Amino acid sequence: MMGEIRVDEGGGEGCNDGAPRFTVHWSGVPMAHEVDARFELDASWRRPRDTFGPFELIRCFVGSLLRLRPEKVVFLQFSGIALELARISAALGLEVHLRMPAEDALEGLDPVSARWAAGVLSRVHGMVEGGALLAPEAMRARFGGQWAEAWSDGGVGDRDRPAFGYEAYALGRRDHALLYAMQLGFASHFSGCRKVLDVGCGTGVFLEVLSRNGITATGVERNDVSARFAQCMGHQVVQADAIEYLEANPASCDGVYCSHFIEHLPIEAAERLIRAVSAALVPGGVAVFVFPDPESIRSQLLGFWRDPEHVRFYHPELVSTLAEIHGLALEFDSQLESGREVVPFAMKMPPRPVARAPGLWARVLRRLGIAPFSLLEAERMRADAMDEVLKQLWSVNQTWAWDDNAVLRFRKRAALI
Structure with missing residues (x-):
């Protein structure tokens, strides 16, 4: 189906806490196809911001794009959520138009929010005002300054056909806010680095992590949709085959991040x-x-085969061996962290202790309501046996808590030995 989707935002009822809310819906699709999805979002989404949008809303939006296959998306409001959905639309190669923002809409933004907004504006094809579609010059004339520099015609006349393949999975089935949180701790590995290359950077989540930690980084990504999404956050991404790019740029960086790439390779x-x-x-x-x-x-069981491009698992020992051969010395292996232990588990229950037949004295004590020592000893042995089983079961059960990811850090040797 071709045509356009018009995305509008309407005010919602106030919540009990008095916080304003608004809903998002999109309509105006040819052939009377209508989509109406309502999400309660707090008022902070009315302005540009530096936070990935709510996953459920984004999944619903991408799902609607998949069903309706429009060529154009027109946003009738200028807001943080409109910019987030516009970033996705532009990444998918759709023609995107945003409502002309009010004169104060871009004032007082923090540096990251401003970078994100500028990244989206660099990919938008025009503005909407008073029901009319305006050329980019209208935006430049009204705002000037950094926004005039952000706004460009690059890609407007060179727009790719909309993409709805693997890209729909990358943008509509992966929670970017969760991915960002999962990778926050990895930035410390690059402390002191001046030039980091993110190999197969995807949608640029780790580029965002590095940027917010003051580390200069560039991404290389083969997929044009993922590359555009990262560029719409203001990141520098080279669209190329990652391995070929590495081979063509020897001794070019002091840090390389390679996340969830090797499992895509034989x-x-x-x-x-x-x-x-x-x-x-x-x-x-x-x-x-x-x-x-x-x-x-x-x-x-739960994660690996969700990605249609995964080829095989790689064990850290295999990756470490290959790295050692090619001059990389292992410094950190997440599998060796404390708290991770492989525990054997008996396939049979341990034999239950057999209590001795009570003698005359034991029977007398029992009639008096007193437990004899032999009975207490038997109960203690049974309790100890059950405790051992529970400990083994608990140790084995903890393997479900092991991190889904293996993390290896290597240091390049000065010379091969």
Whole structure:
């Protein structure tokens, strides 16, 4: 189906706490196809902001784009949620128009929110005001300054056909706010680095993590939709084959981040990737690999096969061996962290202790309501046996809490030994 979707925002009823809310719906689709989805969002979403949008809303929005297949999306409001959905629409290659913002809508933004807004504006095709579609010049004339620089015609006349393949999974089935939170701790691996390359950076979530930690980073990504999404957050992303890019840029960076990429490769390509990562690093540079842990039950059963491009699991020992061959020394292995222990579990219940037949004295004590020592000893042995079973069961059960990801950090040697 071709045509356009018009996205509007209407005011919702106030909640008990008095906080204002508004709902989002989209309509105006040709052939009387209508979509109406209501979500309660707090008032902070009325202005540009630096937070990934609510996952349920985004999943619903991307699902609607998949069903309706429009060529154009027109946002009749200028707000934080409109910019978030516009970023997704632009990444998918759709023609995007935003309502002309009020003169004070872009004032007083923090640096990250301003960067995100500028990234979206660099991909928008025009503005809407008074029911009319305006050319980009109207935005430049009204705001000027950094917004005039952010606004560009790049891509307006060179728009790709809308993409609705693997990209729909990447944007509509992955919670970016959760992915961001999961990767926050990885930034510390690159402390002191001046130039980090995110290999297969996807939608740029870790580029955002590094940027907010003051670390300069560039991404390389083959998929044009994912690359555009990252660019719409203001990140520098080179659209190219990641391994070929590494091979073409030896000794070009002091940090390489390779997250959830190696499991997309067969073994020959995986070794080529590790060799290329080593070559791209300067001596003393850091390489961090993050990938699904094959020893994680949750990863095996719940996560790995959701991604249609996954090829196989890689064990950290295999990755470490290949890295060692190509001049990378292991510094950190998440599998060796404390609290992670492989515990054997008996396939049979331990034999229950057999109580001795009570003698005359024991029978007399029992009639008096006094437990004899032999009976207490038997109960203690049974309790100890059951406690041992519970301890084993608890230890085995903790394997469900192991992290889904394996994390390895390597240091580039000054010379191969």
